[in-house]
Amino acid sequence: MPQLGPSSILQSWGLIAALYYMTLILLIATFPCSGCCKKIGWIPACVLSLTPDLQGAAAANQPRTILHSTWLYMGQSKVKCICFQLLTGLQYLHKNFIVHRDLKVSNLLMTDKGCVKIADFGLARAYSVPAKQMTPKVVTLWYRAPELLLGSTTQTTAIDMWAVGCILAELLAHKPLLPGTSEIQQIDLIIQLLGTPNETIWPGFSKLPLVGQYTVRKQPYNNLKHKFPWLSEAGLRLLNFLFMYDPKKRATAEDSLASSYFKEKPLPCEPQLMPTFPHHRNKRVSSSGAEGQAKRCKQ
Template sequence: MGADDDGDARDGDARAALATLTNYEKLGRIGEGTYGVVYKGRCKTTGDVVALKKVRMDRERDGMPLTSLREVRILQRVRHENVVRLLRVIQGDALNNVFLVFEYCEHDLARLIDNVKTTLTTSEVKSLMTQTLRAVEYLHERFIFHRDLKLSNLLLNQRGELKLCDFGLARTFEPIDRGSYTPKVVTLWYRAPELLFGCDTYTSAIDMWAVGCIFAEFLKHEPLFPGSTEIEQLNMICALLGSPNSHIWPGWDALPHARKFKLPEQPYNFLEINFPKLSAAGVNLLDVLLTFDPEKRGTATEALAHPFFQESPPPKPPAEMPTYPSTHSAPERGAERRNAKRSRGALDERIGAVF
C-alpha cells in the first residue's frame, strides 16, 4: 500500500468516526418539532459545534419516516449560503436511533424576535428579507417548495447569516403540469388563502404568502395573522386585506372550501394604515406578497428586484448585523408562552402531510 493509499485509508477512518453517534457529545436541547428533537452538540474529533436532530421514529414500523427521507434527499441536493447545511446522517446504537447533523446557528428568529427588546431597523429588516428571498428563490428555481416557511424555521448565526431550515414538509413540484398535493401544510399563521380554501393543485406561491407574513413580522415584532382556527385566520386576513372576490381572484369561489366559510363584507386594504412607518415601496412589496390570487402574487425573483431594496437605507451587510447572546438557553416565561402559542398551529394538521 502506497502513501496515497495510507492517506485515503486514514481519511476513510476519519469519515467513519464522524458518522457514529459516539463521536458527538450533546450540549443541551435546543427545541422540538413535529418530526424530531434538536440538540446542540460538539464533534469530539474536530471540536466543531453542530445541531443534532434526532429523527422521530415512534410512529414508524418500517424504518425512517417518509418526511425525514424526503428532507435528507432534498438537503443533499441543495447547497446555498442561506440554506442550513446537512453535514451527515449518523446511526446510534439502535436501528431507530438516527440523527441528522447540521451546521449550528445560535438563534432561530422567532425566539430572537420574542426575546429581544429592540426592534429591527429598516436596513436590518432588508438584510433578513433579502437573505430569506435568496434561499426561497434558489429552491423555487430547482422546483422545490418548502411548505413550512415561518420565523422559527429561519436561523441566524453570529455572523449575521440567515439559514432556512426544517425541510420536513418540503418536496419537489411540477412546474408546468401541476400535481395534486395535500393542502394540510404550512403552519396556520403563515398558510396561504388557497390552502385555507382547500386547493390541492397549488404552486410555489404558497411559500411567497408565508414570506409576506414573515416580512410583516420582522416589522411588527409580532405575528401578522395569529389565528387559532382556519375561520379565525381567514377573518384576520380579510380584516386587513379586504375579502376575496372573483374580480381580484378569478376562480376562488370554485375552490373546495370557498362556501364553507362565511366571510365578512370588507372591501378595503389597510396595509398602509397598519404599517405607518413603512415606505410606500415597502407597503407595495408587502401588498405584492400578500396578494390573494396566487397567479398574481410576487415571486422571489421579482421581490428581490423590488424598488424597496434599492431605496435608502440599503440592506445591512450580514457581517454588520447586531449580535445577541444565544437564544437556545431557556427563554423567559413570557417568551416561553409565546413560543408555545407559535407552535400550536404547527401541529394542528401537519402530521401525515406527506404528499
C-alpha cells in the same frame, strides 16, 4: 423539527442533500444505525451547528424572542438584510423546483456572522409543471396562504411567497401579523386586512373546495396602509404584491429581490453588522484569545 416519520425525515434530508446554497441549512452526513435508535425510528445525522432561530434566541437557559433585548430596536435596514437573504435562498430553492411549505420566523436560523439559514425541510416537496395535487394541511396557520385555507390541493411556490409576506410584516411590526387560532379565524383576519376576495381579483375563487363552508364578511378595503402607516410606498407595494389573493399574480422571489424597497434608504445592512447573541460572540472571542495565548506559549 416537528415529529415526523422516518420516511418524511429521509425525504427532507434528501432534498437538503440535493441542494447547496449559503442560505440553506447544511446536512453534513447521516449514519447507519442499529439498536435503540433503529427501534424508535431515529436517524443519526450531522448537521451544521448554528445559533438559535430568529424567534427564540437562547442565552444560558434564558429564551429570548426577537422582540426582546437587541431585537427590540431592530430597524428596517436589519429587517431588509434578513428578508433579502431569505428571498435569495428561496429563489434558489424555487429555481430547483422545491417548495418549502413551512416558512415562518422560527424556521429561520442565523449564524454568529449574520448569515440567515432556511431550516426545517420536513414538509418540503419537489414540484412539477403541471402541479401535482398535495394536501392543503401544510404551513403553520399564521403563515398559511388563503388558497390552502380554502382547500386548494394545487400548490406552487406562491404559498412560500405568502409566508414571506407574513414574515416581513412580523419583523416590521415586532409581532405576528395574522395570529389566528383556527382556520375560520385565520380567514377572517386575512379579510379584515386585505378585503373580501371575489372572482374579479381572484379568478377561480368561487370554485375552491371550502368556499361554500364559510360565511365571509363583506369588507371592501385593503388596510395594509393603516397597519403600517410609517412604511414607504415601496414597502407597501412589496407587501401588497406578496399578499395577492390570486397565487398566479403573487410576487415571486425574483420579483421581490428586484423590489425598489431594497434599493431605497435605509439600505439592507451587511450581514456581519447584524446583532449577534452575546454567548456566541463571547465564545468566539474567548476561543480566539485562547488560541492566541497557546501560540505565544509555543514560541
